[in-house]
Amino acid sequence: MKLTFDIQGGDFTHAGFPSSEVKKVLKQLNIDGKTIKRIVIALYEAEVNVVAHAWKGVINVEIDENKITSVLEDEGPGIPDIDLAMQAGYSTASKKVRDMGFGAGMGLPNMKKNTDELVIESEVGVGTKVKMVNYF
Amino acid sequence: MKLREIASVLNAKVTCGADKLDQEIKMGYSSDLMSDVLTLDTSNLILITGLVNLQCIRTAEMADIKAIVFVRNKKATEQMLELACENGMCILESPYSLFKSSGLLYEAGLNPVY
Numbered sequence: 001m002k003l004t005f006d007i008q009g010g011d012f013t014h015a016g017f018p019s020s021e022v023k024k025v026l027k028q029l030n031i032d033g034k035t036i037k038r039i040v041i042a043l044y045e046a047e048v049n050v051v052a053h054a055w056k057g058v059i060n061v062e063i064d065e066n067k068i069t070s071v072l073e074d075e076g077p078g079i080p081d082i083d084l085a086m087q088a089g090y091s092t093a094s095k096k097v098r099d100m101g102f103g104a105g106m107g108l109p110n111m112k113k114n115t116d117e118l119v120i121e122s123e124v125g126v127g128t129k130v131k132m133v134n135y136f
Numbered sequence: 137m138k139l140r141e142i143a144s145v146l147n148a149k150v151t152c153g154a155d156k157l158d159q160e161i162k163m164g165y166s167s168d169l170m171s172d173v174l175t176l177d178t179s180n181l182i183l184i185t186g187l188v189n190l191q192c193i194r195t196a197e198m199a200d201i202k203a204i205v206f207v208r209n210k211k212a213t214e215q216m217l218e219l220a221c222e223n224g225m226c227i228l229e230s231p232y233s234l235f236k237s238s239g240l241l242y243e244a245g246l247n248p249v250y
Contacts, residue, residue: 016194023198037200041174044198048191101170101187101195110175 001025007050007057009076012100015051018059019044022070025063031136039134042114043070045107046130050074052097054127067116067135078124086112137161137246139203139226142182145244146205146230146237152217153203153226161203164246166238170195178249184241186210186234193219205230207237 003025005018023040031039043059050057054076062069079085086108093103112118117133140157143150150157163181167173170191173183179200185192188210196204197219203226206212212220212227220227230237242248 012189012191015191016197019198020194033200037179037198040198044194045174100189100191101168102191104169104171106171106175110171113175 001063003059003061003063005059005061007047007054007059007072007074009051009053009055009057009074010096011051015048016044018061019047022061022068026068029063035134035136038114039068039070042111042118042132042134045111045114046070046072046132048102049107049130050076052093052102053077057127065136067133070130070132072130073127074129075127078126078128079120079122080124082120082122137241137244139182139228141244142203142205142241142246143228145240146207146228146232148205148228148230151212151227151229152220153224156202156224156226159202159226162247163249164238164241165249166234168234173199173201176249181249182241182246184234184237188212188216190216190219192216193223193225196220196225197223202226204228205237207232207234 019040026036054074057074060071088109089105091105097103115132119131122128161182166184168187182203184205186208205228209231
């Protein structure tokens, strides 16, 4: 099963809708609750990152028999130093993002914690691609 | 602790999920930082927060949190309540501060997450 969603940078009103839809689908597929929580928290964190930092992005989710693969590709400023961005507490988020309750530099480490595979590729001034895989 | 008791201790108004007041809640977590809420592994908890926006409801949805208390007399918007009800959550609104709300619930026997 494949699902595709568009994300607009700065649009906090709709942030979370794709993760919510994915959660509903996984529930219908009777995936274990703890696994669903890990998947949707990682996806939601990734989504918020695109809304917070990029101009726009696309999410492609593929659900197979034994795994889910989510790929988020954005057009945005990119991440100059991914190792640094992975450090808990490191953040470049704006005040607006922090006022929303995010931007504490916890997102990427939390995505790592909640996924079985996480691959981040980024080009400064072009955008970022995040691939996350969870096995059921 | 039942949601009904929590509402009573906090002098809170129930704005969504009045049919869920008999639900048992084990723990409480007070935070205005959703990033921290998203790192919790526990689910059966009530989120006590003064941060009132749609992403607060979304965070609770992803984290399987079924109840939220908005403190400092903050009011949830229509859109927030709609989303909360859709997800089967219970929303409370208390006039007390985050500190007072947390203290009263702790004293009444609600456990901390850590």
